[in-house]
Amino acid sequence: MTALASTSVRRRRPLMWLLAAAGPVRGRLVLAAVLGAATTAAGIGLLGASGFLIARAAEHPGVTALTIAVVMVRALGVSRGVFRYLERLTAHDVAFRVLGDVRVRIYRRLARLAPAGLRPLRSGDLLSRLVSDVDSTQDLFVRGVVPVAAAALAGGGAVAACAFLLAPAAGMLAVGLLVAGALLPALSAARARAAGRRTARARGAVSARVVDALAGAAELHAFGAQDRALAAVAEADAELTAQSRRGALVQAAGAALASLAAGLTVWAVLLLGVAAVEDGTLGRVPLAVLALTALAAFEATSALPAAAAQLAETRAGAARILDVLDAPDPVAEPPSPAPPPEPPLTVRMRGVRARYTPGGPLVLDGLDLDLTPGKRVALVGPSGAGKSTVAALLLRFLDPAGGTITLNGTDLTAFASDQVRRLIGGCPQDPHIFDATVRDNLKLARPQASDAELADAAARARLLPWIESLPDGWDTHVGARGARMSGGERRRLALARALLADPALMILDEPTAHLDRPTAAALTADLLRATQGRTTLLITHDLTGLEEIDEIVVLDAGHVVQRGTHAELLARPGLYRTLWRCSAPDACAVP
Ligand SMILES: Nc1ncnc2c1ncn2[C@@H]1O[C@H](COP(=O)(O)OP(=O)(O)OP(=O)(O)O)[C@@H](O)[C@H]1O
Structure with a gap:
């Protein structure tokens, strides 16, 4: 905990505070989530319709039997791109509006705290809070809220669609999606939390040392201390690299396990489907639709474990911003100030x-x-x-x-x-x-x-x-x-x-x-x-x-x-x- 944080009176929950900061643009946030869900749903529909088209075409029916599937593939292919574009636009718009608002809030707070209230902070560390930590807040919306909401909506839709075809397979898909979309992200976030805090702190330390070394370059040269200063920067940088590597490892492990969960689930769905075809409870064409729908459903969850690990850094960044926003006032402002005295002044x-x-x-x-x-x-x-x-x-x-x-x-x-x-x-x-x-x-x-x-x-x-x-x-x-x-x-x-x-x-x-x-x-x-x-x-x-x-x-x-x-x-x-x-x-x- 920083010296500033230790003087903080109350602690707010960083990600909850950040979500609340998006209050004025919550309509856009919901729209971004709906567009994200529409993108994923279009992707799932595209693969399902393609599966139907290929399997049905293999039966050599008349062209009219395939017309609707052909139109669907075209429509879903085009709409997926359009939805993705609009979702990116809306989610980034929300993220940048919140980012701008947080920057203004932190700047206003700094203006109030300066100079006495800022002494516990090194200028480079403050810079890092103002730039990197504030920048990292956008991940909550772009990589957090919108993909999670989209995954929940589209994943739920995919399970429901599969349930029409084969209930046990839909159950298997639901379990696989929960593992890849909830369990693994939760584990990744828990593993990455400490690393995220250490990374944000290490980034602040690098920034503080670089700013110190640049501001004091003349003195360092005069006293021949530049090598020591550079060594200190290199040491802080090595620490940052080590922490970032740890965070990246957690992200990579989360992504790998998510792929594994997706692969195993699709195999299980396929095996259940093949068994159902042999029983005569499922046709061959629906089997193709089922397998490809299950495969596409994981598009919604594949990025979530890595995003959850990344959000640990966002959380740490938001906590460091709150350290500044919640730092106690160096002087107590009166609740209802007296009218200013008229000069001349005694x-x-x-x-x-x-x-x-x-x-x-x-x-x-x-x-x-x-x-x-x-x-x-x-x-x-x-x-x-x-x-x-x-x-x-x-x-x-x-x-x-x-x-x-x-x-x-x-x-x-x-x-x-x-x-x-x-x-x-x-x-x-x-x-x-x-x-x-x-x-x-x-x-x-x-x-x-x-x-x-x-x-x-x-x-x-x-x-x-x-x-x-x-x-x-x-x-x-x-x-x-x-x-x-x-x-x-x-x-x-x-x-x-x-x-x-x-x-x-x-x-x-x-x-x-x-x-x-x-x-x-x-x-x-x-x-x-x-x-x-x-x-x-x-x-x-x-x-x-x-x-x-x-x-x-x-x-x-x-x-x-x-x-x-x-x-x-x-x-x-x-x-x-x-x-x-x-x-x-x-x-x-x-x-
Ligand atoms: N922000 C601070 N935090 C803690 N102690 C401080 C702080 N600023 C000043 N002091 C301490 O308060 C004492 C008085 O400092 P002050 O700056 O008022 O002295 P000064 O008479 O103006 O000195 P100078 O002539 O060197 O500027 C000193 O012992 C100093 O170390």
Whole structure:
């Protein structure tokens, strides 16, 4: 079971859930099953009519005696193809509609779970759930429901037809069809269930390792670790191959046993028929019809054992999708959210405590913070002090484990998280730059923004000169994760995006991370200018330029250890002064 699954509250039955997902198209599903039955029935009728035609022709009757059989053979031959085509069309239509619906549901759920609720999943494994597991759901309809329903209808019809000719033979046929169409598929499914789960898990592991190896290709080369990474991919791939082979073996064994059951049954029917001919209770022509009808009836069941084994993978895939759909919400949404507060916004945090896992360590313990309109507060402290956790709490990616956070006097948890994120926003620690144009990356914050507004935000983030220097200007493609931009340009683009969104409380999380000192200093100066008069929470461990900040709160191991202005904090010994001295270009001095 995955980490995500283990946190799941309730377990739904995967195939039942998938069937229920087809509810809106159940009419088409029934039509596909009827068309499948018609295809098989036409196949059985074709062979039965052919048997009649050949046997009767051998008796040299007049042509008129054969006319109806000839017409039937032609009609059944043609209609079988037409029915098959329509059945495929309808069954795939159902499968793709359900597949599209499941994809939308899983994507919506991911959007709600991200980022806090997705941490238990590796990105490659998530990709595998989104692609392979969702793809495998179509087998339930194309190889499961429709063939089973068709086999039941057509098989029942064949047994009934044979019963008219010779009852014991019909009984034998019914037993053979039950063995090939019910017993063997049930055994195959039971054998394949564990293999199906392991195959889906192994596919997720391969995907996770490949995505990891590709995303970290530069680091792997730099540290000469590419062979180890490739070996890990090969190992995961070998496991997937072994599991797939096990699944294929079960499928092949099921198919072989189904053929054996069909062969034995047809022989038994033939022997019973021959005995009946010798007794005089059955004519020679009906014997041919009986034997060929029995043979054709197995067309309906021959694929079922392999399909049942294949469905074990579908079941495992659907279970992995349910792990995501049923994962608990990272934050509790209020049943009836309070109306969003009107800006200007006052945010107060009192005695706030936070932890990432129930019963886990407190990463914030007793935080008090006031963010009043127009006030700029900087949250500083060593790495791991809990600074970004404050941002996660304010953005409702995480609910407090204690204490209160209020927006204009109302508890933050009374608002829907989407509403909160419309008022509180900014620039995350690791902003994502999309593989799109500069314009589209910026418009993400406000799709309706005019060119003038885009230019204004870019100018305030000091990005405009760079954009205007590009041959394609605003239409320049920046590459995956902004690969064609420098670190500073990426940060400025993220800042421009935040300025364009214009949230009532702007949170800037480490806006100067990974930049060299002159670039960081220039960016800090720019963002301080851009945020003048705005309610801003600046999270940083870079202490340059904080002279203009109204209040600096120093966090250490989840506790506030100091607060004041830059001048006040520098005037007395403490963590701030130590950090400030450490941030000097020459050395880290002890206070
Ligand atoms: N998703 C998470 N699950 C579990 N623990 C987490 C998670 N995110 C952060 N932590 C832990 O919470 C503590 C505070 O992390 P946080 O990211 O808030 O620190 P920070 O002060 O922002 O650090 P940095 O300056 O390095 O970004 C750390 O001990 C960290 O390991």
